[in-house]
Amino acid sequence: MKISRVTATPLNVPLHIDLMGVDKKTSLATCYVEVETDTGIVGHGFTSITEEDVVAQVVNGVIAPNLIGDDPLLHERIWEKIYWTTMPRGQTGYAAHALAAVDLALWDIKGKALDMPVWKLLGGARERVPVYATFGFGFFDREQLAAAAKKWVADGFRRLKMTVASEAIKHKNDRPIMDAIREDAKRVQAVREAVGSDIEIFIDANCNLDLYHATKLVEMIKPYNISFFEEPLTQNDVPGMAQLRRNTGMALACGQNEGLLYRFRDLLSAEAIDYAQPNVCITGGFTQCVKIAGLAASHNVLVANGGAWSYHNMHLQAGVANGSLVEHHYLAVELYKMLYTGLIAPKDSWLTLPDKPGLGFEPNRDAIAEIAKLPLSQGRAKG
Ligand SMILES: [Mg+2]
Structure with missing residues (x-):
């Protein structure tokens, strides 16, 4: 089997939020990739939380010409080739997104060629994965947030994640960071009081606090029993996170946007x-994420899905022994429904893996072609 064509399509996918009295239009920037073979098998891949147009140019202009004629089943060989072509000094960035999207398509091809779902090719550790719902967006006011938490629990979710520190460092000249985290503490309290003590709650600062303010926030929310704090610190500062973890006892998670x-x-x-969160759509695809899972296993650390894209990441979390949570991100799932068919809905906080070969869901090419005609984000919609 040989690769005959590699194409990337940048998409700025429009989304309509109509929830809890919020009526708002937004969009998510994503890049959809297809790898075609001379056998007729076509694999599809995807990346997001980046500049869609730049990544598409990396795939179409730099990666694609180098892969024509290669055997798509040799994922390690192709991964190395893309690495040395696009980021030979370990510089990651846009190239890591592009590499991830292509790698997912190669694994989709492998599954289709071998008639196996990807999660079984990765090891098949479990047939269903526990899911948490990311519901707690910054656009909700405190009352809407509490109402949304109740709605997701009523829909069967036992684990909820909410954002905190909404761009706190970035906007520190407009609003003191301490003001932001005081409001966060009240929002966490509102959610805990709305859902009761049996529901797990996670928080996510999207790398928007420094060590001092993250520590203060953890102290403020101690009574509300948070299960983990995701991306607490700017730049995923390694010594800072180690100190935060040691000083507070809070479980920490990060890694969704790390490239290597x-x-x-x-x-x-x-x-x-406490949780390594490589995201297969960003962190070098399945080929690299299984290595990260192995590395984490050597430290007795679980991997978990952060950064959304449940239907790609469920394969990693189901495949490896130390896989765990999958993120059902409300907006990301709405995007999946627009671009793909064959998606399995979670039930009672579990997502059952598909038996179909490859990724187990397929693109809606008509919908993708229509969305591709819309204006790109130009940096305004990172997801
Ligand atoms: Mg996150």
């Missing part, structure tokens, strides 16, 4: 995290 394996080595060897 060595960053996880540093996080793990510094004892900075």
Whole structure:
């Protein structure tokens, strides 16, 4: 089998939020990739939380010409080739997104060629994965947030994640960071009081606090029993996270936007995290994420899905023995429904893996072609 064509399509996918009295239009920037073969098998891949147009140009202009004629089943060989072509000094960035999207398509091809779902090719550790719902967006006011938490629990979710520190460092000149985290503490309290003590709650600062304010926030929310704190610190600061973890006892998680394996080595060897969160759509695809899972296993640390994209990441979390949570991110799932068919809905906080070969869901090419005609985000919609 040989690769005959590689194409990337940048998409700025429009989304309509109509929830809890919030009526708002937004969009998520994503890049959809297809790898075609001379056998007729076509694999599809995907990346997001980046600049969709730049990543598409990396795939179409730099990666694609180098892969024509290669055997798509040799994922390690192709991964190495893309690495040395696009980021030979470990610089990650847009190239890591592009590499991840292509790698997912190769694994989709492998599954289709071998008539196996990807999660079984990765090891098949479990047939269903526990899911948490990311519901707690910054656009909700405190009352809407509490109402939304109740709605997700009523829909069967037993684990909820909410954002905190909404761009706190970025906007520190407009609003003191301490004001932001005081409001966060009230929002966490509102959610805990709305859902009761049996529901797990996670918080996510999207790398928007420094060590001092993250520590203060953890102290403020101690009564509300938070299960983990995701991306608490700017730049996933390794010594800072190790100190935060040691000083507060809060479980920490991060890694969704890290590009390469060595960053996880540093996080793990510094004892900075309780959950490693490589995202297969961003962190070098399945080929690299299984290595990160192995590295995490050597530290008795679980991997978990952060950064959304449940239907790609469920394969990693189901495949490896130390896989765990999958993120059912409300907006991301709405996007999946627009671009793909064959998606399995979670039930009672569990997502059952598909039996179909490859990724187990397929693109809606008509919908993708229509969305591709819309204006791109130009940096305004990172997801
Ligand atoms: Mg996150």
